[in-house]
Structure formats: structure tokens, C-alpha cells
Amino acid sequence: MVTPQNCNFKGCGAFTGEMAVEQMKDMGLKCVLMGHSERRGEFGIFPMDDNSTLATKLKYALDAGLQVVFCIGEPLSIREKGLDAVVAEMDVQLTQIYGLLDAAKVVIAYEPVWAIGTGVTASPQDAQDTHAGIRKLIAEKASPEVAEGIRIQYGGSANAKNAPELSAMPDIDGFLVGGASLKPEFKEIVAAISKAKAA
Numbered sequence: 001m002v003t004p005q006n007c008n009f010k011g012c013g014a015f016t017g018e019m020a021v022e023q024m025k026d027m028g029l030k031c032v033l034m035g036h037s038e039r040r041g042e043f044g045i046f047p048m049d050d051n052s053t054l055a056t057k058l059k060y061a062l063d064a065g066l067q068v069v070f071c072i073g074e075p076l077s078i079r080e081k082g083l084d085a086v087v088a089e090m091d092v093q094l095t096q097i098y099g100l101l102d103a104a105k106v107v108i109a110y111e112p113v114w115a116i117g118t119g120v121t122a123s124p125q126d127a128q129d130t131h132a133g134i135r136k137l138i139a140e141k142a143s144p145e146v147a148e149g150i151r152i153q154y155g156g157s158a159n160a161k162n163a164p165e166l167s168a169m170p171d172i173d174g175f176l177v178g179g180a181s182l183k184p185e186f187k188e189i190v191a192a193i194s195k196a197k198a199a
């Protein structure tokens with residue numbers, strides 16, 4: 001499945017660099033990704049999207065009939081404060097979209113910013129604890145049904161070596177793979193999550 005990494009919330013028009021959902025649909029695409037930390041302004045790039053514009057984009061894409069991979073994640077300064085601070089930040093990033101969450105149409109991708117492209121991966125337990133915290137927030141603020149059904153994927157230096165242990169965690173439902181998706185080891189990541197979730 002081809003999934004563009006951004007979209008606009010205005011439709012077709014003079015929005016260079018902000019591809020229209022309608023164009024995606026015309027091309028037969030069924031899914032769009034949004035909220036990646038690089039779009040949110042991490043790594044020193046100007047913040048193109050904030051929680052408010054992302055909520056608008058999510059509603060627009062869902063109303064148009066697309067599925068969405070919605071990325072959230074904390075910078076290192078928040079991770080260093082501990083799990084409670086991380087979950088509080090996830091709440092901030094999710095607050096405006098709880099009412100839009102639909103397990104059949106939205107996938108949450110948890111990507112700790114400090115793990116993206118760095119070779120540093122969240123430990124399986126840290127990733128599990130954060131995913132469980134996100135699921136609990138969704139249960140409380142969306143619904144228990146949405147929380148149970150929604151897919152929460154992990155992203156951030158996922159590779160063939162760490163995929164089996166991460167896959168074994170009950171609240172890790174899949175991966176958003178960057179660098180390793182360009183290498184043959186990608187098939188081992190797919191095999192690891194498939195095996196773990198088939199059990």
C-alpha cells in the first residue's frame with residue numbers, strides 16, 4: 001500500500017508541497033500518514049504541523065474516506081522525565097483527535113523522536129509501557145472499544161534484530177519502519193510481527 005507522508009485540508013489548489021486528499025483518491029491511494037515528528041518540527045526543521053492543524057487534517061482525510069496513520073512521539077527531554085511525562089505528552093498530542101478515532105480507519109504510530117533514524121531503539125518494556133499508556137488514554141477519552149481495536153505501531157530504529165522482542169509486547173501491534181525498510185532485513189521485521197500476532 002502506498003501511503004503519502006502528508007496531505008492538506010483544503011482539497012485541490014495552489015498548495016505546493018501539501019498534496020490533496022482528492023488527488024490521492026484519484027490515484028487509487030487508500031491511506032495517508034500525518035503527524036510525523038519531522039513535520040511537527042523536530043530535528044530543527046520549521047514546524048509545519050501542530051496538534052490543531054493535524055486534527056483538521058485527520059478529520060478532512062477521514063471525511064474523504066481515506067485511512068490515516070497518525071504519528072505521535074516525544075522528544076528526548078520529555079523521555080528523560082519518565083513514563084508519566086511521556087504519557088502526558090501523548091495526551092497533549094491526542095487531545096484534539098480522541099473524538100475522531102475509529103479503529104477501522106486510524107492507526108496510531110508511536111515514534112519516540114530520539115529513536116528515529118538514530119539507531120537507538122526504545123527498550124521493549126519502555127515501548128510497551130508507553131503503548132499501554134496510549135491505549136489507556138484512548139480507552140478513557142475515546143472509548144474502550146476503540147482502544148481495544150486500534151492498532152498502535154512502534155517506529156524508531158526498528159530492525160530485524162529488535163523486532164522479535166518488540167513484537168512480543170502485547171500493546172505493540174506493528175511497526176513504522178524507516179531505514180530498515182530499505183534493506184532486505186525488512187522481510188524479517190514483517191515475519192517477526194506476523195509470527196508474534198498470529199500466536
Ligand SMILES: O=C[C@H](O)COP(=O)(O)O
Nearest residue numbers: 116117156157177178179
Ligand atoms: O519515517 C520513519 C520512521 O520515522 C522511523 O525511521 P527509522 O526506522 O529509520 O528510525
